[in-house]
Amino acid sequence: MSEIPYFFETPVPKYFRENGWFKNPNTVLFVTWAFSRCSTNARRIDHDGREIDLAPYEFITGRGTSCAAALLTESAFRNQLNNQLKSGL
Numbered sequence: 001m002s003e004i005p006y007f008f009e010t011p012v013p014k015y016f017r018e019n020g021w022f023k024n025p026n027t028v029l030f031v032t033w034a035f036s037r038c039s040t041n042a043r044r045i046d047h048d049g050r051e052i053d054l055a056p057y058e059f060i061t062g063r064g065t066s067c068a069a070a071l072l073t074e075s076a077f078r079n080q081l082n083n084q085l086k087s088g089l
Contacts (some may be wrong), residue, residue: 026072030080033070034059
């Protein structure tokens, strides 16, 4: 058997798939993007010339660049963000 020359990451917990979150394709895009921005450890980042401490699973989002990175429109991105916040995630 030959080895596949790629490293496969699954940054999204199976909770989302098992609990029906991925019935909406926009949710798949948003959750995948969000977990790609997260870390399991606390960290300090430089943002707009100042240092910000982020707790585990915290990330910074911007309206224009984040929706483009997540492959969503601004309204779809905002809707997904609000849905996640309303659910307590």
